[in-house]
Amino acid sequence: MNALTLGEVSISRIVEIGRSSFPTAQMLPESDAGRIVQHHRWIKPHFFDDVTGDIGSRIQTWIVRTPPHTVLVDTGVGNDKDRGENALWNKRGGGYLDDLRAAGVTPEQVDLVLCTHLHVDHVGWNTRLVNGRWVPTFPKARYVFPGEEWEFWKHENEAGRERSGCITDSVVPVVEAGQAVMVDSTYTVDPWLSYEPWVGHTPGHVGVRVHTSAGDAVFSGDLMHRVVQVAEPQWSSIFCYDAKQAAATRKAFVERHAASGELVLPAHFPYPGRIVRDGDSHRFEPLKLDAIAAAA
Numbered sequence: 001m002n003a004l005t006l007g008e009v010s011i012s013r014i015v016e017i018g019r020s021s022f023p024t025a026q027m028l029p030e031s032d033a034g035r036i037v038q039h040h041r042w043i044k045p046h047f048f049d050d051v052t053g054d055i056g057s058r059i060q061t062w063i064v065r066t067p068p069h070t071v072l073v074d075t076g077v078g079n080d081k082d083r084g085e086n087a088l089w090n091k092r093g094g095g096y097l098d099d100l101r102a103a104g105v106t107p108e109q110v111d112l113v114l115c116t117h118l119h120v121d122h123v124g125w126n127t128r129l130v131n132g133r134w135v136p137t138f139p140k141a142r143y144v145f146p147g148e149e150w151e152f153w154k155h156e157n158e159a160g161r162e163r164s165g166c167i168t169d170s171v172v173p174v175v176e177a178g179q180a181v182m183v184d185s186t187y188t189v190d191p192w193l194s195y196e197p198w199v200g201h202t203p204g205h206v207g208v209r210v211h212t213s214a215g216d217a218v219f220s221g222d223l224m225h226r227v228v229q230v231a232e233p234q235w236s237s238i239f240c241y242d243a244k245q246a247a248a249t250r251k252a253f254v255e256r257h258a259a260s261g262e263l264v265l266p267a268h269f270p271y272p273g274r275i276v277r278d279g280d281s282h283r284f285e286p287l288k289l290d291a292i293a294a295a296a
Contacts, residue, residue: 002072002289003063003065004210004272006062006210006214006217006263007067007190007212007213007214007215007233008211008212008213009065009066009192009210010064011062011063011065011217011265012034012062012063012103013060013061013062013063013248014060014096014100014103015058015060015085015090015099016059016060016061016076016077016094016096016099016112016125017058017059017076017077017094018058019049019051019052019056019057019058019088020052020054020057020059020268021050021087021088021089021120022052022057022238023084024036024054024226024228026054026238027057027225027226027228027237027239028194028228028235028237028238028239029227029238030234030235030236031098031228031232031235035052035232036055036228037216039083039148039231039232039283040279042226042283042284042285043055043228044067046106046258046270046271046285046286047227047269047270047271047286048165049270054113054228055226055227055228056269056270057225057226057268057270058101058268058269058270059073059076059077060074060076060122060267060268061073061074061075061076061096061100061125062074062101062219062265063085063103063105064210064230066190066191066192067192067277067278068111069111069188069189069190070105070109070110070112071110071111071112071113071114071193071194072102072110072112072113072114072141073114073115073116073124073140073208073219074114074115074122074123074219074221074267075115075122075124075125075137075228076096076121076122076124077084077092077116077121077124077125078092078096078123078124078125078126078127078128078170078253079092079093079094079124079125079128079129080092080093080128080129081124081165081169082165082169083120083164085163085164087259088193089120089121089124093174094207096125097125097128099138100180101142102274102287107137107138107139107279108138108139108140108168108229108244109193110138110140110141110150111140111141111142111190112141112143112144112171113126113138113141113142113143113144114148114189114193114195114208115143115145115146115149115221115224116147116205116206116208116219116220116221116267117148117149117201117202117204117205117221117222118145118149118153118167118171118198118202118208119164119166119202119239120164120165120166120170120206120207122222122267123170123171124166124170124189124220125165126170126171126173126174126175127169127170127174133173133242134169134170134172134174134180135177136174136177137280142179142181142191143171143174143179143180143181144181144183144187144195145171145180145183145196146182146183146184146185146187146204146205146206147182147183147197147204148184148185148186148203149202149203149206150171150175150180150182150204150206152202152203153167153171153205154167154187154205157172166209169292182219185197185204185206189208191211192211192212193208193209193210193211194208194209194211195207195208195209196209197209198220198221198249198253199242199245199249200236200240200241200242200243200244200245200246200247200248200249200250201221201222201223201236201237201240201241201246201249203241203242205221205222205223205237206221207220207221207222207223209220214227215262216260217224217262217263217264217265217266217272218257218262218263218265219262219265219266220253220265220267221267222239222253222267222268223246223249223250223253223266224250224266225237225239225268226268227266227269227284229250229281230254230275230279230282230283230284231252231278231281231282231283233247233250233251233253234247234251236250243249249281250268254275256281257274257275258275258276258277258282261276263286263287269284270286271286271287272274272286273286273287274287
């Protein structure tokens with residue numbers, strides 16, 4: 001698969017699941033169907049899935065190659081995991097590792113795993129099941145977790161309030177293996193990658209900024225789940241820890257990146273792209289790449 005090249009950095013992706021199990025109306029409970037239809041003029045065709053009749057969504061991992069490092073940003077749902085509340089995620093037997101190898105990366109070649117936050121669909125392939133035990137999938141990697149995010153979910157897990165099971169099977173084994181690194185929300189990963197805080201969806205949610213000689217880009221995690229939130233940033237998802245803060249953070253992000261024109265790579269959008277002004281609002285303009293289109 002061909003990669004997007006930005007200065008000294010190359011970016012590609014693998015799509016673990018090509019659709020969402022949550023309709024937009026459920027994902028964004030404050031959304032208005034009529035207003036969404038008004039945005040169809042730019043949502044279609046690139047961000048609309050005709051099969052589901054809904055705004056498109058993906059669960060995917062971004063592969064980032066900087067001069068010194070091979071990096072994964074978020075690791076999806078994972079295989080063999082008990083996710084009984086979600087049939088699409090439960091006890092999966094998908095070909096994620098085969099797809100990773102097809103993209104030119106073996107588990108042993110991964111240097112860093114960056115998690116924008118510790119929700120179930122962003123940490124799943126942190127571990128895999130080997131002889132009945134959850135072990136780190138990437139044996140030589142450092143897993144870089146925002147420290148505030150880890151402390152929050154560690155407490156929630158110990159209190160029995162983390163119901164998905166992902167902290168137990170996808171995060172704790174990495175910590176116990178000594179491969180986790182807890183950092184602050186502005187941590188510099190290497191000269192080309194750094195964290196920056198974009199909180200609200202979770203208490204320690206971060207974006208991953210890419211710095212290159214050809215300009216910056218940002219992996220925005222779950223700051224936005226559906227592309228319509230670019231135009232309607234006040235609509236937070238059902239999974240946002242602090243919906244009011246998430247909306248304020250999203251509005252600030254949209255304004256900043258409409259002004260900068262920097263490439264934005266959200267965790268769940270079918271395509272990366274750029275936020276552009278559209279009258280009194282904004283829209284998301286897709287980056288049309290054969291490599292990315294082929295993976296959708």
